[in-house]
Amino acid sequence: MDNSKTIIPEGSFAMRLFMRLGLPRIAWSLRRLHCPVDRKALVLEVGSGGNPYARANVLLDAYFDTQERHHVPLVTDRPFVFGQIERLPFKDKAFDFLIASHVLEHSRDPEATLREFQRVAHAGYIEVPDAFFERINPYLDHRLEISQSNGELIIRRKAQWENDPELRSIYGTNARWYFNRHKIFSRLPFAFNVRHYWHDEIRWKIVNPHVRIDW
Numbered sequence: 593m594d595n596s597k598t599i600i601p602e603g604s605f606a607m608r609l610f611m612r613l614g615l616p617r618i619a620w621s622l623r624r625l626h627c628p629v630d631r632k633a634l635v636l637e638v639g640s641g642g643n644p645y646a647r648a649n650v651l652l653d654a655y656f657d658t659q660e661r662h663h664v665p666l667v668t669d670r671p672f673v674f675g676q677i678e679r680l681p682f683k684d685k686a687f688d689f690l691i692a693s694h695v696l697e698h699s700r701d702p703e704a705t706l707r708e709f710q711r712v713a714h715a716g717y718i719e720v721p722d723a724f725f726e727r728i729n730p731y732l733d734h735r736l737e738i739s740q741s742n743g744e745l746i747i748r749r750k751a752q753w754e755n756d757p758e759l760r761s762i763y764g765t766n767a768r769w770y771f772n773r774h775k776i777f778s779r780l781p782f783a784f785n786v787r788h789y790w791h792d793e794i795r796w797k798i799v800n801p802h803v804r805i806d807w
Contacts, residue, residue, distance in 0.1 A: 600628050600715065600789040611782075620781040627717075628789070633688035636713060638677050639695030642667050648691055652680070660698060660733040678704040682712045690716035697721060697734045700805055702747050706794050715791040723748065725777065725784040728763045730754050735805040740786045745796040749803040 603611075603619070604626040610619040627635060627647035637648035642664030644651050651672045657663065675681045677692070678701045690713035697720045699705040709716055721729075723737035723746070730753055737748040737755060754760060771777065777784050788794075 629689045635689045636687040637691040680708045687713040693719040697736045718788040749805045
């Protein structure tokens with residue numbers, strides 16, 4: 593199928609309505625109910641953790657307990673498989689749709705992970721923190737900074753957990769107080785997260801492929 597002719601709606605009618613009403617936080621909460629497939633479609637969620645999407649039929653996570661999930665209890669209330677996203681234990685095109693919400697940024701091998709997503713599913717949804725947010729609020733267990741441009745994921749490998757200590761220090765002097773005081777991140781969630789829908793092919797670019805991220 594020609595990927596250029598396949599358009600996956602990035603939001604439901606309710607999401608678009610609340611955005612028009614100037615209520616992005618409500619629209620953001622509704623995104624977890626939006627899965628653009630019919631009821632017969634088989635949906636896999638990888639890195640499902642403690643709060644899987646309602647529409648997911650099959651769940652996958654790497655560990656029963658992990659600090660990366662901030663010790664939120666693992667949910668296994670439907671068919672569940674342990675496995676690594678870099679090597680998914682499923683046959684080619686076993687699923688109609690794949691959900692990967694806040695999991696790609698943890699990968700030590702994003703190329704292998706994205707190839708696996710394409711291998712096991714016909715289409716999918718990827719959600720990650722935006723690169724700017726990650727740069728000023730780095731997480732110890734995030735190994736990638738990811739943005740999106742013209743339908744392509746732009747991925748930067750982090751040489752260390754804190755990619756730019758100087759910028760983070762400058763931000764923390766005054767801006768952090770302002771951002772937190774006015775709840776900027778929670779008030780404008782669409783601005784600080786990447787939402788990427790794909791069909792047949794995931795377009796991505798690693799801007800610094802030689803940087804090691806095995807710290």
